[in-house]
Amino acid sequence: MTTNLVQKNEKKTNLRNRLAAGILLLVAGLAIILLFGLNNKPGLYTTFRLTPQGDKNVIPIPDLVLPVQPAIYILAIVAFFVGGWQLARGIRSTGILAGVVAFCFVAAFLIWAARDNSMDLVGMMNTSLVRATPIALAALCGVISERTAVINIGIEGIMLVSALASVMVATLMHNLYAGLIAGMLAGMIVAGLHAILCIKFKVDQIISGVAVNIVGTGATSFISNRYMQVHAEQLNNSGVFPNIPIPLLVKIPILGPVIFENNLIVYLMLILVAVIFVLLFYTRWGLRTRAVGEHPKAADTLGVNVYLTRYVNVILGGLIAGVGGAYFTIGSVGRFDKLMTAGKGFIGLAAMIFGNWNPIGALGSSLIFGFADSLQVKMQILKTPIPSEFLQMAPYIVTIIVMAGVVGGVHAPAADGTAYEKQ
């Protein structure tokens, strides 16, 4: 009898959650109609281009042409249907729900925004990936550092320093690869300082991270003002890594031009995600890393060197963030400007949390941020009536919502943020 009571209580909360989610879905469906479905002239079409213009590497496939009004109605109906299903029967995975709503809403928005116009969908997906690159690298740096329980919010500063170092060395040596290596080294040095502060001197990890950010921004802005802008030709003009189409793979429709026609740093990011994932869950280094992050004392009693593991991981994280820094200069514009990372390091941390401290998850959430970013650029081109400043806010608002919404569902390494004290 008593267990029944508990079950009843559980059922009540479940029902409440189900109702809430269902109503949310219905509201989303309604929003799709109200925001995008009204006031459209009949007979309008939206064209999504699936082949990049003038790209000879790619086998052209026909564009996707959608009638605006029916397409939006269909998306709204899908949202209604899923919402109704949720109300009536309940769907277990909140991930699927969120995915469906997000897809319907975003698709409807795109169709509406590009109505009577054409939009380079493949190009936008490619831009999303490119824009996600520094975020994913920052997130990856966070992942391997926090898996040993060292929080690193100094990634922003690390990326600025390595951005500057890579463009400077690349320009001086006329070699982009030398620049990339310099960026990695710079990242490792700055991360190493953070590691020493946190591990040896037991400075609060967040304060140390803030200090790294302040010194990083200060020093790079100082050098930028004092040298980089004054002697731009000699120091701050490196050129960028060219896009290298991968033979054969680039010919795959849609996927080819999105993934397999990018520059070295984007490929490097994808490879790093895969490699770190395998290392973290299937190797000795990974097992020890995770153990140190969960229960450093237990690892210590088994002869795992906690301090060494932390140093190695934080510095390795610096290397990865260094690649991320290099992206900003030799990976995209070929010159350094102060404060050019524009908060990507912090967004990377949010992506890491959203991705549940898992490299693949971190990449996935970085792609969402990258998409939001590229969307905003596209919208400015399409001249939607929404002020561009508001679109620019989107990634930040998404970050806050994500932080507020998912924190309960993710599991941080148990010892995250605590210094280890050996007697």
Place this chain on the structure above:
Amino acid sequence: MPPVLELRGITKYFPGVLANDAIDLSVEKGKILALLGENGAGKTTLMNILYGLYKPDKGQIFINGEEVSIHDPSDAIARGIGMVHQHFMLIPVMTATENVMLGVEPIRNGIFLDKARVAKRILEISKQYDLEVDPQAYIGDLPVGAQQRVEIIKVLYRQADILILDEPTAVLTPQEVEGLFKVLRSLVANGKSVIFITHKLKEVLAIADTITVLRSGRVVGTVNAKDASQEKLASMMVGREVNLVVRKKPASPGAVVLSVKDLYVRDERKNLTVNGASFDVRAGEVMGVAGVQGNGQTELVYALTGLAPVVSGGISIMDKPVRHSSPRDILERGVAHIPEDRQRHGLILPFPVRDNLVLCTYYQPPFAKGLALQQKVIIEMAGKLVDQFDVRTPSVFVPVSTLSGGNQQKVIVAREFSRPIKLLIASQPTRGLDVGSIEYIHNRIIEKRDEGTAVLLVSPELDEIIALSDRIAVMYKGKIVDILPAAKVKKTFLGLLMAGVKPSEALQEAPATTQETEVERVF
């Protein structure tokens, strides 16, 4: 043949404390040495030195007659020393296999972990020593007894010859203790040596070959288990005759103060740990909750004090339902709470003694007028309480973190007892304290009972429960399985109940009460 392990003159200072003072100790091959001593006698410190977790300030360690120096655990492991810690060194989110292999991971194909090999070896070990474990199970899902078996396998996997077990029985039921002893006997039969750390006399006599007794960091003596008796060991351990029972008058219970009905509570990991508990506590009686740690006592106390949400069921204090009340509402109903973890819950460590003494009443007159704190009144009252409760502190202005554990606990007791209270919830009120403080706090609790306060005492120390309680509720897997009068209850019977044996079956195995009341040590 030289002893397997010998310690000579081990000395270790902590700031302000001499934890180990020239300790000599030796262990023979294939024997069990018990290291007996009170909390704080220096047993764990000594073993942490042996295991390379602490560095000794002086002294030598010999293994098989050869002097060795042990700088860190990997040295100890390499020398064949293994340790099962009091607080298990296991990672809950990893499997048994992963926990066992950590630090000595076999590798296949150059870089990948060879989990299959480790799992196979675990099964071999578990067969050899009768240690049942599922290699694929996640530690967080295993019961405490199984976790301990993983710990022992972890040590055996590293081919340890000398096993140190630090208070291994603290978290086990009497029946699980028997299982552990069986394992230990099969270990020594296979030529391993065991150091068994404990403060429980009976266990020592049951399992050990030799017994070394420690008191305030010194070796008091070493005796053969055959020649020892409980009384002799007790006096060696404590150094003076102690009052073995708490003197108290018979209780005169009044009206029901706390009533719990069909209570369900989840722990932080969302498991239902309190599973339909029901009981009443009356004014003027001590209700003891006995049970092996981790059977829902912590969550029960959290729910009663408003610190954890109730899933379902009812709690009423003085006939008023408090299921949805905040901690403050419950405090204001006259509930005092001595928390299990005094440093986490009971005190704000960096705050001065003065502020900790008004932690629950700072907002009420006369300590506050509107928003403004009345510092003068607070200081005056703090001075009085410090005198009244014999808190040893240089002043009421020093941070409470600078006080000793016993005095910190006295600060909590002083604070909670200085309010007008109807119900006292005391959770492990004497954990980790010295004899003097234990006696003091026990007497204070009985004093409160005699004033007509209802007392709910939760403790894993069966002896403490028996000594203080008027009635004993046994908690197993989140349920109160039986409530017994404390006066004549038999310990073995309680033990069976704590192990989950149904009361009716337990009666067949052991009588519920005895004629002559057992004289037990209180700690």
Place this chain on the structure above:
Amino acid sequence: MNAKATQTNPEGSAQKEAPKSEGKRRQVPRFFQVLLVPALAILTGFIIGAIVIAVSNDAVIAAFQNFFHAPSAALAATWKAIATAYGALFSGSIGSFTEIYHGIQSYYATGDGKPFLLAIYPFTESLATVTPYILAGLAVAVGFKCGLFNIGAEGQFGIGALCSAFVGYSIHGLPWFIHLPLALLAGAAGGAIWGAIPGFLKGLTGAHEVVTTIMMNYISFRLSDWLLNGPMKATGYRPLTPVIEKSAMLPRFFPDPQRFNWGFILALAMAVFVYWFLFKTTIGFEIRSVGANPDGARYAGMNIVRNFVIAMTLSGALAGLAGTSQVLGIDHWVGQGFSAGYGFDSIAIALLGQSHPLGVVLAAFLWGTLRSGATRMQSLAGVPLEIISIIQGLVIVFVAAPAIIRWIYRIRAISTQTIVLTRGWGK
């Protein structure tokens, strides 16, 4: 293991007989110690700053290329570079003592106050600069006391400034004693809302305030871009708000161009208020308890969420007032990039001041005068302004890690309270 209990005083130690004056006697060196580490941290920051100045100076580098022929010339060039930079920094922030002396003389001789006012101009200008730093530093300090790390002071500063400017220019014809308080309140309220949002999110969902406040910063930047280019833009090309009404301005003490104003008094008053609030009231007691031990605070019946929200709201309001004081007292309008740098500066000030209102005021004095002098340093000595950021970051490191300072200067450790903020994400 019972180390926790044994580490502290053993039972019945000599302390029982220790008289109560013991506590007082110790306070003098303790006080000294509290000041010693920050002082050495600042000194070390400046020494490293000096090295950076020297290394980045063309004349010094040229002189060092010739070091073996003329070592003294190289050292002289180094000295000159550093002295010029720090000299300019000093005269730009405090002024010249001789000029002040002459100013006083001429006032007594001729009754003309102008030379004196001119001579103290750098100093009053510094005080004017100090004003927002006091308020913003207090904002971060209040957060620290509740265990919250408010990196969002910059955004709250900006929103406060925009709100007060809006009230300042859009309402006409009010007497100053209504208009000025209204504008101040609007600024404080704007900042308070911007701070309360992360406080709420932290309390209710556990979203870490470090990330959310940073995101709120970026949102506020975009919002102010939009406002300054659109709804709040004055006529003209540049993205600026109109100038506020005279009735909303904080009165100045001296005639133009001296901008030293009543905002300074307001800031000091707020410091006193924060001290009283944190240490003398029940809410302050709760906030400090939550900051020091949230579990203990919950046990004692305190509402954690409410305290997070109160602390972040107060923190935001103070940061908003900082922006307000800048608008109503100094600039009288808001332009793009208005709040840049205040966020991290205020963190440095709160850390340097050890989160105590008095400490914050002192640290803000140091910071404001440095910032105020840096412009002059840039124009006279050609050293980029950002050198101050480098020194600032280093000071934070040294203050947060006293171990480094003790290691450099071989000071024996005493147990001072260290700030612990990290509690993982969302716990």
